Amino acid sequence: MSVIVSKTNLLNELLNNLVKEIKDLIAVLIVDSNGLIMAQQSNKGFKEEIFEVIISIVEENLEKMKKYAEISLGSGTIHMNEYQLFYVEMGINNQGLFVMVTDPYSNLNDFIPYSYLVAEKASNILNNIETSIELPKINGNGNIIFDDHSSSFSKPNKIVIIGSDSVGKTSLVDMYLKGKTGNNYIPTIGLSVNKRSFEITKNMSIDFQIFDMGGLKSFKKVRKHYYQDAKVVIILFDYSKLTTLENINEWIEEARNFIKTPQTNYYLVGNKIDLINDRESIQSSALDLSYRNNFSYYETSAFTGEGVDELFTSCISNLL
Numbered sequence: 001m002s003v004i005v006s007k008t009n010l011l012n013e014l015l016n017n018l019v020k021e022i023k024d025l026i027a028v029l030i031v032d033s034n035g036l037i038m039a040q041q042s043n044k045g046f047k048e049e050i051f052e053v054i055i056s057i058v059e060e061n062l063e064k065m066k067k068y069a070e071i072s073l074g075s076g077t078i079h080m081n082e083y084q085l086f087y088v089e090m091g092i093n094n095q096g097l098f099v100m101v102t103d104p105y106s107n108l109n110d111f112i113p114y115s116y117l118v119a120e121k122a123s124n125i126l127n128n129i130e131t132s133i134e135l136p137k138i139n140g141n142g143n144i145i146f147d148d149h150s151s152s153f154s155k156p157n158k159i160v161i162i163g164s165d166s167v168g169k170t171s172l173v174d175m176y177l178k179g180k181t182g183n184n185y186i187p188t189i190g191l192s193v194n195k196r197s198f199e200i201t202k203n204m205s206i207d208f209q210i211f212d213m214g215g216l217k218s219f220k221k222v223r224k225h226y227y228q229d230a231k232v233v234i235i236l237f238d239y240s241k242l243t244t245l246e247n248i249n250e251w252i253e254e255a256r257n258f259i260k261t262p263q264t265n266y267y268l269v270g271n272k273i274d275l276i277n278d279r280e281s282i283q284s285s286a287l288d289l290s291y292r293n294n295f296s297y298y299e300t301s302a303f304t305g306e307g308v309d310e311l312f313t314s315c316i317s318n319l320l
């Protein structure tokens with residue numbers, strides 16, 4: 001029981017942080033797969049009775065979600081006379097919906113990239129994964145702003161990690177930052193961000209942020225908002241699933257499309273090397289691709305930890 005209570009508390013605190021940050025939001029809700037409200041927060045001016053209308057709309061969508069949940073994590077916008085709704089499905093196990101409500105005149109689209117961060121945190125809470133409920137700031141253009149100790153003139157030290165769903169992006173980041181990773185596949189909902197500091201000497205350290213993106217097709221549209229000012233791009237593929245290397249050009253194109261700075265360092269990384277005995281032929285195509293594109297090439301296992309520190313130390317050295 002106490003576990004359930006604290007989950008609800010955490011979800012409510014998270015949503016409260018969101019409505020404090022985005023004043024245009026009339027309400028935010030987390031609804032379970034049966035249409036029951038798990039958490040809700042609202043800014044004033046929201047009529048309680050409208051919850052019923054919202055829930056009935058959400059219920060209609062839950063039917064669709066149950067049908068297609070295996071394939072994608074959908075999202076959508078619903079327009080009503082008095083309100084606009086944006087919802088994101090959370091988790092492949094029909095865990096529920098994250099729903100934002102604004103008035104019809106708000107630029108709801110501006111908040112959507114940011115809202116995925118919240119949905120991802122809510123999904124972590126529901127999956128018992130340790131997560132911070134603090135949220136970054138959002139500026140007038142809907143961009144996510146993390147406080148950074150670097151001077152206000154310099155750009156944040158941003159590392160983005162991309163690649164097909166399930167190749168091990170989140171696992172790799174967890175292994176590097178926490179020294180451990182789970183076995184279950186829990187798709188990243190749009191975006192997860194980790195902020196850390198790397199100690200170079202006793203008196204000198206560097207702050208950096210890792211933007212870990214959701215690789216599922218359903219997040220393609222929103223990912224474009226997260227690339228801006230990336231200094232390092234890690235493109236991950238899975239050694240045990242060749243198609244993730246075969247389609248790597250789509251990822252290279254996506255990144256290049258949204259990152260215009262020529263100084264950005266790219267890394268091609270083959271993950272899950274623990275699953276493969278003979279990796280020679282895949283390795284030679286990956287090396288060839290890296291050479292042609294002027295990328296660095298690394299191999300890792302998020303399970304055994306092999307190559308993980310080496311990869312991130314090299315990425316961080318590029319931020320200096």
Ligand SMILES: Nc1nc2c(ncn2[C@@H]2O[C@H](COP(=O)(O)OP(=O)(O)OP(=O)(O)O)[C@@H](O)[C@H]2O)c(=O)[nH]1
Pocket residue numbers: 163164165166167168169170171172182183184185186187188189213214215216271272273274275300301302303304
């Ligand atoms: N054997 C092995 N399994 C791994 C490795 N890395 C990740 N996995 C497993 O692969 C699955 C997917 O891992 P995630 O880290 O969630 O994948 P992701 O790339 O973040 O996926 P999205 O968030 O959907 O884009 C999970 O079941 C992990 O446990 C690895 O190095 N070796």
Ligand SMILES: [Mg+2]
Pocket residue numbers: 169170171186187188212213214215
């Ligand atoms: Mg992930």
